[in-house]
Amino acid sequence: MTPRLTVVGAGPGDPELITLKAIKAISSASVILYDALVNIEILNYASKNVELIYVGKRKGCYAYQQSQINALIVERAFRCGHVIRLKGGDPFIFGRGAEEIEYAKEYAIEVDVVPGISSSSAVPAYQGISLTKRNASESFWVITGTTKFHKISNDIVLAAQSTATVVILMGMGKLSEIVGIFSSEGKSDTAVAVIQNGTRHNEKVGIGTIKTIETIVEEKQLSSPAIIIIGEVVNHRVDLSSIYSKSDSAYINSKFKHQLV
Secondary structure, X not given: OOOEEEEEEOEOOOOOOOOHHHHHHHHOOOEEEEOOOOOHHHHHHOOOOOEEEXXXXXXXXXXXXXXXXXXXXXXXXXXXXXXXXXXXXXXXXXXXXXHHHHHHHOOOOEEEEEOOOOHHHHHHHHOOOOOOEOOOEOOEEXXXXXXXXXXXXXXXXXXXXXXXXXXXXXXXXHHHHHHHHHHHOOOOOXXXXXXXXXXXXXXXXXXXXXXXXXXXXXXXXXOOOEEEEEOHHHHHOOOOOOOOOHHHHHHHHHHHHHHHO
């Protein structure tokens, strides 16, 4: 039995947004340590004999401290073999995946990583928001709203000075500060989207501007876990809900055939 750790990205919430490689890894696990943002439906891919350990963190409430998680990984790897560290989104985007791999390597444990679909891009996409778009945005920032010292990230100040789309994860507790930063840069009318439980069946969305978003969040009772998207691309979002009637489809087909002639 070889001690082994695989850090796996579970995707943003929709259980179908998981890779084949992730499913194969999960099915081969002896132990799975999973986070709060992981959709538990994904655990159905595990074997019947797997040991499941919840190690999630929510709003300052920790099932395990990070040092305890690191110790669990090592202990279970030597005792049970293949440990899967299952994380929401992508484990290398604010997921501490690299830290846990580095710790395991200190004990000569075999390590691997399976990237996941990041919520930073998938959640906006499910609402028809393209983070980059011609004539609207040439780049985007992905920033944590709250640092390990529980303060707002200084990068948000820099991002507010740019023309890029700004995606803020773990920022709901700092929303007032974020609004203040963008307002001070003269961007009170900049479009904002707040998406809670993105890609899941209970997804909730609020669309507004820097000067209105706090009121909208309160009215819609939006809270964590949520993603904040700031930028002109929010105004350019694509309507993904359009469903054509049979007569519409017939018209579109005839128009397409006419163009081919």
